[in-house]
Amino acid sequence: MLQMTRAMSEADETPRRAAPAALLAPLLAVVLLAAAPPTALGAPPAGPEAATPAAAASAPAPPPGEADSPLATAGAAAESSPDTRGLDQEIQDLKKDVVDLNKDLFILEEELLFPANTQVAVFLSVDVGQFFGLDSVQLKIDRKEVINYLYTPREVEALLKGGVQRLYLGNLKVGGHELVAFFNGKGPNQRAYKRGASLRFEKGVGAKYLELKIDDRQKKLQPEFAIKDWE
């Protein structure tokens, strides 16, 4: 779910993240180079126990008669398989390190760009969606449009399956603010439907999380739009 949220908000945040990503990329490269074992970087092995398939490949080839014999082949396979397994393990460890590092960098980037004392995040969820087909959401904070997001059928389907999208992540100073959201889509009987919802909230020293909720009001056979403040 986190991945979906990241993917859905990635397109809108690309320009903002471009600069820190450019700064962090060389850092990632340097750390990777430092963390990688010498064999993986093509450096010569330190000792006889550090023999690699690359070293084996560069070793002189056995005589043709010896190499062709089944015994020699079986022996070679028995000798090379532990090395291959070791190399596979090294590659897997390296991949895991890269994933972990990427995660740490992502968290670090968010902490740098959106510190907890100014961070405000707006999420969107859809429950049932029988009376409303979501098309787009326009979000305004303090009368300033911060995002206008257009939904594709795949995204709507993901939301209807229970996904929660992080629609907006930004910074706000401590104090009172107003959030206004406009929801566009198809209402009952497939008619164009536009509704708004607003919330006045107080931004404290901690991060602020708000949720736009689209729900069905069964009694009135109408959709309901609400903004929830996660305390």
Add this chain to the structure above:
Amino acid sequence: MSWQRPNHPVWREVAQRWLRVAVIALGCSAAVQAELPYALIGQSAPDFALRAAVGGNARLSEHRGEVVVLSFWSSRCTPCRTQLAALNRSLTTYHSAGLAMFGIGVDDDPAQARDFARSASVSFELLLDPAKGVSRSYQVDNLPMTVLIDRSGTVRTVLRDYSPESEQLYLQQLRALLNE
């Protein structure tokens, strides 16, 4: 007093010279148009989300992993209609190989673009870009214009006109991208 066509040899020579100059200039401009560098080649394709003239919305990043063809069109562009029909044929052939296709209309009037889209009868989505944000990001300088994006989301080829020769080139490039 009536106007008579000048029949003097000097006039004829001047007219012939002008004609030659015009033909050369036209040829040069066509060659320059065909060989204009496209800054996005090798770059990551700018992402977008647009409303379709008929049907749902579309977002480019949802088609990562597929070869994507973007064709920019206008209701006032006659070759665009022919090209969209040709693209539709290629989509029918290569859809199962992982080909996605979008037509992006640059008309100012969405109603006019919708009429065009309904009459075009193509099986891919014709999207509307009345604000021209996507056209600007793809540096559209000619209609029809076709952009080919590979499976990793990189712009690989641009075709700035439509002719039987360019269609052959398009199919050649498309097959190469689908085989990667």
